[in-house]
Amino acid sequence: MTDGFNRRSVTRRQYLQCATGLVLAAGSVARAQGPSGLRVGFIANYEPFSFMGPDGRLTGFDVEVVGALLTALGHPFQVQLGAYEDLREQLRKGQLDLLGNQLLQVPENRAWFDFVRPYASIQLCCIQHEDDERDFLSLDDFVGKRLGLLRHSGMEAQARDALGRVVVGYDRIEQAMQALSQKKIDAVLEENLIADYHIERHGLPLKVGAPFTAPQKLGMVVAKGRQSLQASLSEGVRSLVRQPQFRQISGRWFGYDVSQPRYSHVTAENG
Numbered sequence: 001m002t003d004g005f006n007r008r009s010v011t012r013r014q015y016l017q018c019a020t021g022l023v024l025a026a027g028s029v030a031r032a033q034g035p036s037g038l039r040v041g042f043i044a045n046y047e048p049f050s051f052m053g054p055d056g057r058l059t060g061f062d063v064e065v066v067g068a069l070l071t072a073l074g075h076p077f078q079v080q081l082g083a084y085e086d087l088r089e090q091l092r093k094g095q096l097d098l099l100g101n102q103l104l105q106v107p108e109n110r111a112w113f114d115f116v117r118p119y120a121s122i123q124l125c126c127i128q129h130e131d132d133e134r135d136f137l138s139l140d141d142f143v144g145k146r147l148g149l150l151r152h153s154g155m156e157a158q159a160r161d162a163l164g165r166v167v168v169g170y171d172r173i174e175q176a177m178q179a180l181s182q183k184k185i186d187a188v189l190e191e192n193l194i195a196d197y198h199i200e201r202h203g204l205p206l207k208v209g210a211p212f213t214a215p216q217k218l219g220m221v222v223a224k225g226r227q228s229l230q231a232s233l234s235e236g237v238r239s240l241v242r243q244p245q246f247r248q249i250s251g252r253w254f255g256y257d258v259s260q261p262r263y264s265h266v267t268a269e270n271g
Contacts, residue, residue, distance in 0.1 A: 037076035038097045040066060041087035048197040048253055049101055050081070061193075061253040065119055066100040066220070068245055073236045088112070091223050098222055098233070105217040113221035117234035119241050120193065120250075120258040122216050124155065126209040127188040127195045129180060136187050137210050139163060145186040148176035155189055174198055181205055196254050215261045 042050035042063060050060040058079065070077050080087070080096065090096045092112060102118060103109050126136045136142060139162045149156040151169035159167045168185055170176040176188045177195070181204045188195075192208055199206050222230050240246050241259040250258045 037078045038070065039080060039095070040070075040077050040098045040100045041080050041082065041090060041096045042066075042100045043084050043087065044081040046101060048194070048201075061120075061249065062101050064249045064253075065240070065246070066098075068249065069233070069236050069240050072240060073232065091221065094223060096223075097226070097229065098220060100220055102218040103221055105219065109221065112224070114224055114226065114230045115217075115219040115221055116230055117237040118217070118219040118259075119237050119246070120218070121261045122191045122193055122218065123211040123261070124189060124213045124216070125192045125195060125211045127177065127180060127190055127199075127206055128186075128209045129183060130205045130207045132186075134186075135210065138212075142166060142187065146184070148179055148185045148188040150176070150190070159189070174202075177202075177204055177206060193254060193258060200255060 042058070042060070045051050046060070046062075048060055049062040050058070053059040058081070080090070082090075087096065087099055091099055098116075099113075102120060103113070103115075105115055109115075128134070128136070134141075136145075139159060142159075142163055144166065146166055146168055147159060147163065148168050148170060149159055150173050151171055156167060156169050168176070168179070170179070173188070173190055173194060176185070176190070177198050179185050180188050187209075189212060192211070195206075195208050198204065199208070220233065222233070246259070247257050250256065
């Protein structure tokens with residue numbers, strides 16, 4: 001769910017563990033089987049989608065979904081972790097076959113890649129303290145308020161242009177949500193899945209409020225010209241999201257079936 005990240009690359013030891021067939025945390029396993037296996041890239045330190053767990057193993061929602069998808073399709077695969085910018089270049093140069101994290105279908109990404117059918121629906125939402133009954137439906141509503149955002153993101157730049165110094169940038173979204181839970185800021189703008197995960201995982205006294213966007217178009221990506229792979233993966237996703245296995249994976253990470261939109265402007269206005 002990104003169009004660009006500044007993420008720290010994993011250590012060489014962690015990469016070698018993955019490339020030689022790291023057992024995925026969920027148990028949906030596929031091992032690298034030589035040069036014929038698909039080369040799949042995942043963004044490092046992108047919790048909850050792809051990251052190294054406390055046990056030193058690769059885990060995350062995207063990791064589990066892609067593992068289940070490729071196993072169902074009979075594709076052996078090998079994993080490579082890295083910063084988004086590096087993985088993007090490797091995919092463009094033919095050094096990777098698939099980026100396993102879903103990207104937003106912004107014009108820049110559509111010019112570089114072909115998109116696989118999405119398996120999750122996301123929206124940019126306003127995150128508020130659970131006892132805050134105010135309505136924040138647009139950036140204009142934050143005039144004179146303190147709004148937390150991920151530093152160096154496109155949304156931060158847009159908000160600063162509109163609001164100026166009331167925007168507070170954070171290196172990690174967890175920091176912004178902790179500040180909100182302590183009422184040091186008034187709200188946070190973040191994707192609903194990331195917000196849902198951190199609220200549940202850390203027991204934060206927060207809630208996902210009004211959406212700022214309609215559900216966003218996104219998906220895994222393959223290099224331009226890989227129509228056969230794109231079609232195979234898209235058909236596999238179509239089948240997978242109908243299966244109990246997908247709902248179980250989704251439920252473990254977010255508590256509901258994320259292939260279906262959960263929030264809407266209608267819900268926000270009438271709820």
